[in-house]
Amino acid sequence: MLAMSFLNDLYSSVNVVPFVAAVVGLLFLYWYQRPKNFPPGPRGIPLLGTIPFTGKYVERAAAKWSKQIYGPVMALRLGRDDVIVLNNLDSINKALVKQHTTFSGRPRNAFIEDVVKGGIVFVEGNFWKSQRKFGLLTLRGLGVGKKSMEEYVATEASYFNEAVRSENGKGFDISTLLHKAISNNICSVIFGKRYEYDDKEFEVILNRFVHVFDDPLSAAAARMVAFSPYFKKIPPFSFAQYKFLKNSAITAKFVKDIVQEHRDSYDQGNLRDFMDAFLKEQQAGGSEDFSDEQLLHYISELFIAGTETTSSTLNWALICLLHYPETQRNLRKEINRVIGAYGKVCMYHKPNMPYTNAFIQELMRYRTLAPLSVPHKTTESSELNGYFIPKGTTILPNLWAVHNDPDYWNEPDKFKPERFLDNDGQFVSSNHVIPFSVGPRHCLGEQLARTEIFIFLISLLQKFDILPDPDAKELPDINGATGGLACVPNPYRVSAKEL
Ligand code: HEM
Numbered sequence: 087m088l089a090m091s092f093l094n095d096l097y098s099s100v101n102v103v104p105f106v107a108a109v110v111g112l113l114f115l116y117w118y119q120r121p122k123n124f125p126p127g128p129r130g131i132p133l134l135g136t137i138p139f140t141g142k143y144v145e146r147a148a149a150k151w152s153k154q155i156y157g158p159v160m161a162l163r164l165g166r167d168d169v170i171v172l173n174n175l176d177s178i179n180k181a182l183v184k185q186h187t188t189f190s191g192r193p194r195n196a197f198i199e200d201v202v203k204g205g206i207v208f209v210e211g212n213f214w215k216s217q218r219k220f221g222l223l224t225l226r227g228l229g230v231g232k233k234s235m236e237e238y239v240a241t242e243a244s245y246f247n248e249a250v251r252s253e254n255g256k257g258f259d260i261s262t263l264l265h266k267a268i269s270n271n272i273c274s275v276i277f278g279k280r281y282e283y284d285d286k287e288f289e290v291i292l293n294r295f296v297h298v299f300d301d302p303l304s305a306a307a308a309r310m311v312a313f314s315p316y317f318k319k320i321p322p323f324s325f326a327q328y329k330f331l332k333n334s335a336i337t338a339k340f341v342k343d344i345v346q347e348h349r350d351s352y353d354q355g356n357l358r359d360f361m362d363a364f365l366k367e368q369q370a371g372g373s374e375d376f377s378d379e380q381l382l383h384y385i386s387e388l389f390i391a392g393t394e395t396t397s398s399t400l401n402w403a404l405i406c407l408l409h410y411p412e413t414q415r416n417l418r419k420e421i422n423r424v425i426g427a428y429g430k431v432c433m434y435h436k437p438n439m440p441y442t443n444a445f446i447q448e449l450m451r452y453r454t455l456a457p458l459s460v461p462h463k464t465t466e467s468s469e470l471n472g473y474f475i476p477k478g479t480t481i482l483p484n485l486w487a488v489h490n491d492p493d494y495w496n497e498p499d500k501f502k503p504e505r506f507l508d509n510d511g512q513f514v515s516s517n518h519v520i521p522f523s524v525g526p527r528h529c530l531g532e533q534l535a536r537t538e539i540f541i542f543l544i545s546l547l548q549k550f551d552i553l554p555d556p557d558a559k560e561l562p563d564i565n566g567a568t569g570g571l572a573c574v575p576n577p578y579r580v581s582a583k584e585l
Pocket residue numbers: 206207208218272387388391392393395396399455456459460461521522523524527528529530531532534535
């Protein structure tokens with residue numbers, strides 16, 4: 087009996103082994119497959135792709151692999167999908183500028199699908215075109231890029247400087263203050279309101295939602311769910327999705343209350359802000375694109391996109407000043423020469439300040455705020471650098487790689503504003519510095535951000551010497567970012583000594 091059962095087992099195992107081997111082989115073939123003439127790049131391991139191998143900074147891993155092995159247009163398997171990473175300026179221009187009609191879509195992955203239901207950042211096609219046109223015209227109409235917006239930013243900068251002064255030269259957390267001040271600029275544009283720096287409700291909203299950019303765990307979970315949707319229901323990834331949805335609901339409630347206030351006091355003859363301009367489109371009733379839900383999403387996205395980005399850039403500026411004190415001396419020399427110790431800081435001073443322009447350009451190169459930009463998607467099959475790119479492919483423009491290409495930049499890992507000054511000390515603008523991306527889908531808030539960075543930085547340095555926190559053992563970390571979706575510095579403190 088025993089011998090019979092052994093033989094039976096052996097017989098069935100002989101059948102099972104080739105079957106399992108065939109299934110594994112087929113799965114492997116399926117995993118290995120890519121379209122003909124697809125860009126080259128690593129596949130990683132089944133289900134996860136290269137996610138376990140990229141480390142915290144995907145852009146740096148992609149830039150290294152592209153230089154060493156695959157070339158500027160490379161594929162990277164993230165989860166179960168291949169994305170295409172563009173690692174130099176030429177390929178980014180070819181895609182986002184020359185073939186912008188094909189490369190201006192946005193991917194809808196499992197994470198975005200649940201979280202984003204409209205707005206401007208993740209929509210595409212004719213809907214995106216109409217919302218983008220409306221956004222550009224409205225921002226311009228509200229004075230962005232003009233004197234009126236500049237005046238507003240300058241007033242907020244003076245409130246900010248007052249708050250800095252009240253610290254009396256002690257070490258303090260300047261980044262939280264900057265966050266609130268910069269957020270006030272976008273709040274004034276979108277719903278005509280600014281908040282006191284000690285407003286608790288505002289603080290809760292900022293902490294809950296805007297910090298999504300700098301929370302490494304949420305970012306890692308978002309990446310996992312986006313590229314490997316099977317993780318969507320598994321903790322801890324499911325918690326991140328839940329947290330994101332909960333925070334979205336809180337922001338939506340905050341925005342909804344403001345919408346109601348606007349509806350109650352709306353006057354067509356006196357459009358106060360972005361929200362009023364949207365309500366006007368709604369009342370004209372010409373298009374379904376201007377729904378109540380879309381208003382909530384559009385406003386929430388401008389609020390988020392307009393806060394962490396610019397405040398983090400300014401935080402990096404202050405950290406660079408601490409690490410390179412001679413740059414602070416050079417900036418102040420220029421401020422004294424062009425504006426004076428008491429003059430009002432205005433955008434018309436900027437063209438006469440070559441060192442300041444060089445500092446800001448180097449800042450945006452050295453610490454690329456959105457290292458992989460915002461993902462694009464091909465809306466048709468196309469060709470790039472001789473490779474076939476199928477319709478629906480996710481495209482990641484690696485802005486960090488453009489800003490750190492060792493074949494283009496001398497010592498890219500050093501902060502050197504002088505690289506943008508010619509022999510006569512004049513500023514040399516570079517088309518290799520593209521923090522706002524390029525093409526028709528580039529950052530909608532570029533002009534506002536540039537105005538804020540100039541006015542806030544120069545007004546602060548006109549009044550204060552920015553010094554290390556006397557109680558800190560070492561200078562703030564200039565290399566490590568929090569590892570979230572954007573390049574956000576770790577918490578730090580400074581002391582500001584009044585001049
Ligand atoms: C230093 C500050 C900022 C940086 C570095 C930055 C960077 C970027 C980048 C790289 C993109 C992606 C562009 C693309 O998809 O090709 C983007 C998109 C966008 N940004 Fe900014 N941004 C900044 C500030 C702002 C501000 C202040 C606003 C508020 C108005 C804003 C609103 C947007 C919007 C709405 C989009 C989506 C545009 C679209 O999809 O059509 N950004 N930004």
